[in-house]
Amino acid sequence: MKVKACxxxxxxxxxxxxxxxxxxxxxxxxxxxxSNPLYHGHNYELIVGIIGEIDPETxxxxxxxxxxxxxxxxxxxxxxxxxxxxxxxxxKDVNPTVENIAVVIWDKLRKRIESxxxxxxxxxxxxxxxxIYNGA
Ligand code: NI
Numbered sequence: 439m440k441v442k443a444c445x446x447x448x449x450x451x452x453x454x455x456x457x458x459x460x461x462x463x464x465x466x467x468x469x470x471x472x473s474n475p476l477y478h479g480h481n482y483e484l485i486v487g488i489i490g491e492i493d494p495e496t497x498x499x500x501x502x503x504x505x506x507x508x509x510x511x512x513x514x515x516x517x518x519x520x521x522x523x524x525x526x527x528x529x530k531d532v533n534p535t536v537e538n539i540a541v542v543i544w545d546k547l548r549k550r551i552e553s554x555x556x557x558x559x560x561x562x563x564x565x566x567x568x569x570i571y572n573g574a
Contacts, residue, residue, distance in 0.1 A: 442487040442558065443499040447509045449484070449518035451526075452477045453534040477521060480563050482539070484513060486547065487558035500555060512546040536563035540571040548573065 454477050455469040456462075465473040472478070486509060488500045520526055522534035528542045540561040547557055562568040 439491065440489050441492055441499050442489045443502060443505075444485055444487045445502055445505045445509060447484045447486070447506075447514060449482050449514055450479055451482060451517050451520050451522055452479045453522040453529075454478075455533055455535060457533070477523070482517075482536075483562040483568075484509070484543065485560040486543075487560070488551065489556040489558065490554060500551075505551075508547060508550045512550065513543055536561055536567065537569050537571075540569045544571050544573055 453472070454474060455472040456465040456475075460468070462473070462475060486505060488505060490499045492499055517526060517539075522529045522539070526534075529538070532538050532542075540559045543561065544557060544559045547559070551557060556572065558570060558572045560568060560570045
């Protein structure tokens with residue numbers, strides 16, 4: 439029997455979606471307002487799900503206090519109030535779309551969480567636009 443235990447978190451960050459090899463006009467056609475050369479911010483909402491068996495001793499899938507700490511160290515401290523393009527090394531040459539940010543978060547948490555657990559990252563860029571990544 440597997441249960442998904444989830445922790446929510448939040449961060450604000452700035453980005454610009456663009457390709458260096460495209461003109462500003464082409465970037466605007468494809469990325470819209472997110473291609474603004476002077477950047478803009480989003481209020482990102484994160485849900486991290488950890489899927490595993492319930493430990494019969496504790497009744498926990500995972501200690502959510504520990505998950506909270508991993509999210510703080512791997513996501514909130516490096517991303518909150520940062521400019522993805524300029525300040526976060528993972529996005530030096532990667533477009534900081536909500537898809538790519540979710541994959542980077544998953545990769546960082548995967549390194550911290552024991553392999554018997556599955557990890558699911560749900561990341562909202564706006565209240566209506568979100569992605570889900572589980573490593574597949
Ligand atoms: Ni944007």
